Amino acid sequence: MKCKTKKIEMKVPMNCQKCQQKAFKIIAEADGVTFLGLREERDIVVVIGQGVDACNLAKSLRKKFKTTDIITVADV
Template identity: 50%
Template sequence: MKQTIVMKVSMPCQKCRTKALKVVASASGVNYVGLEGEGKDKLMVIGDGIDAVKLTNCLRKKVGYTEIVSLGEVKAS
């Protein structure tokens, strides 16, 4: 089951954004990682079998404040 996770992450500088993207991209099952939102403060993750809670906790340890905004299933078209 493919799923989409949108997380709000505190990323005040470019170094923080790079670190957050590396942490998410290294997680197992991740197919796509992208920045979205007005201030590029949200991470959109698409993948198969991703544990959202583990990923959020890992981001909190390595980057800073993180919260899950939405979690949903990707609809096949």
């Protein structure tokens, strides 16, 4: 069975450039991530990839940022 490509939007409290780099590093190391970007709000991270687990990704980010909210998970 082929995994579908998913678009995940998460709210991550990033106050500075260093925080943003840490968040991007955590997300980039996740399995299946093919695209990573920010929305205009600057604390909304957009992740696109095949077989990306939104819950595990949020859990990894919460270890570093304390609060991470999953906004949407949609098939692309």
